[in-house]
Amino acid sequence: MKSPSTLYAGSALVISAVLLTGCASQNSQSEGEFAPSGNVVVTVPFAAGGGSDVSGRAVAAGLEEATGLSITVENREGGAGAVGYAHFQGQEGRDNALLAAELALVSLPLSQEVGFDYTSFTPIMNLGSDYALLVTAGDSEFETCADVVEATRSETVVTAVSGATGIDAITISLVEQDQDVEFDRIPYESGGEVVAALLGGHVDVAPLNPSEVAGQLESGDLRALCAFSEERYEYEQLADVPTAAEQGIDVAFSQFRGFIAPGGISDEAREYWIAAAETYAESDAYRSYIEDNMMQPNALFGDDFVAFLEETNADVQAALG
């Protein structure tokens, strides 16, 4: 709904920082000669509180630690991310701007006329991947994803998807293409709504990220049938969940999270941010971000991240048809 502004957020933060401790100032080190000009702003193209916001704030805190700069977060939500990315496009050439990127960077340009794609920006770092689990109610008759696919051949199976071009919709499309079946889809707008729909019996199955359902899986209210990942999860709670491939469904698709700089920045600026990202990737803060959100670590920097985006772009294009 609403998002913090630099002005008010800044002043509120200053007031409270003074109230709290009278924090000591940082500004310890600066690598090499180059340093970004002015205060660094991380744009989050989604509302406060969501997965993008969490990753944007983790990146801001981690880079603050790595560089000694002061870094603030700004939410510019709207249009499934389009508003934030469009704003970021207007920041071309600025070396003190970053954006917390995710799948929308690739899926938006493929589904809407937005005037940008991933080549309009300078990718810096991929943090990790978030895969979907196919989840069903605790008392459901389904035991495996193969059961679900089999059921679609004789009856209607209703699945929830949040977002028309998000990871849910893409994963379901990939399953449909792989198995030549069709699901009935009910659109929702957030993982929380989808969990409620599963608990209330309004949908039969739903793809969800592990962090969205960990509590329900533990309590037994919901069950995970399979994970759409290449390999099984190593997290204790998820180690027993088989991959879709083990059940004969050859689908693995992940939502990446990372951060990018605007297009047209200098080579020094790009190198600077990549170096800062590498320092961050070694930190405890990075590890706890990945683990708290039950993601798979997949730190990629600069050109490797670009190559990864090219691959993702091809996958999404195929899935969205």
Added chain:
Amino acid sequence: MIDNLILGFQTAATPENLLWCFLGVFLGTVIGLLPGLGSTTGVAVLLPLTFAFEPVTALILLAGIYYGAQYGGTITSVLIATPGEAASVVTTIDGYQMARKGRGGAALAIAAIGSFIAAILSLALLMTLAPPLAQLAVRFGPAENLAIMILGLVIVITFQGGKLVRGAMMAMVGLLLAAVGVSTGFGEARFTFGDTNLLSGIPFVEVTIGLFALGEVLHQIRVGAAAPIKTSFREMMISGKDVRRSLPAILRGSGVGFVLGILPGAGSTLASFMAYGIERRVSRNKENFGRGAIEGVASPESANNAAANANFIPTLSLGIPGGATTAVLLGAFTIYGLQPGPLLFETQPALVWGLLVSFFIGNVVLLLLNLPLAPVFAQMLRVPYGYLYPVILLTSIIGAYAVSNNTFSIWIVLVFGIIGWIMKEIDLPMAPLVLGLVLGPLLEKALVQTSAAGAGNLGILFTSPISATMLALGAALVIAPVVIRRARARVAARRAAERQASSFIDS
């Protein structure tokens, strides 16, 4: 239950926590006073600051900010007709009229008292009945949600009294405006004319600021600036009579708010509108509604506070955020290394009960802080309007910019300011327009989902008992007044005829 409460008090009621709670309420009130900034933003902005604390202390601070910000939004709604959040739009209708009559202090005080009573009642229910209520809430699927939205719209349209057609017209305009942007379910852009800013639709906070704040200022300039309000400090205070009169409204508002608050998605905006609409029908003082009735402030304010607390039922017992702010708080749980979900009550009793008790403490602090301050805030209106207007204009525009850090928002405020002024001049109600705009996307989502669930057939609306009942209620609201009026007219006509007949015989 008692053990749990004691545990909660032991965890929460330390001097240090009380201090942070107090600070949180204060900071929250300041944030809420700024137009465009509400509780969601306040909590999100100050969240990182709390990482240094123990989880319980941090959550207490955040709860303080949450309640403080909600109340801050009420202050501006009442004094300068600038609601900070959609949930306090209805409060402006009677609150601002009270302020113009020199009763701003009483309006603010009853809002604080109403919120407090609503909070205590809803927290008591939350503590005793959260898990079964949450189970009930998830039964509400797309069809039931669609029926609730329709009922809500009907209540709001019909509360315009004699202006039924105008209310319906404005609600439809609101719904039409809500159609702008990326559509639910299909992800297609509608009516955006290639503008990226419009992809997210027409933002209702900016529309509200424009219609109410700017529209009011323009209207006042045309009718000639009103004299500053001259009342003694004593008159600014609330009287015992005011409280007694408002009590039924507070209780009804709390009930409506609580029920709607449990349902994920319906939220406190609809709750405040519905509570006002119901109060306007059942109150003994109904003819004064819209002209500064204290019940018209008490009821929506109680409702939105009760809804805000009831929002925590799905959050705490199922791990599903009930609203935007609870979504941010849920995010905070994970940051503190806690796993939100159905097991939270069992695995983290100290934390959950500490949090519930801190909600309680937050409300007590809010009342203690704001009841004495209400007349003081109301003194602001002694400032001649010649000075006040520029300040209102400036804060509205800064507030609008603050919503999304985007100059596009300022244009929205300006355009809707002019629309609001015209609407005032030709006497069109603004509240239904705002509700239409807020409900539009929710209504559309429920409609798309219902139709998807019924494979294109909306029949499930009538086969689900809950939604069928609600639709019947909505239909009754529209038809009943007409039927009653006709019946009365017929009785009156018969009596007149009888009288005529009898007088004829007499003579």
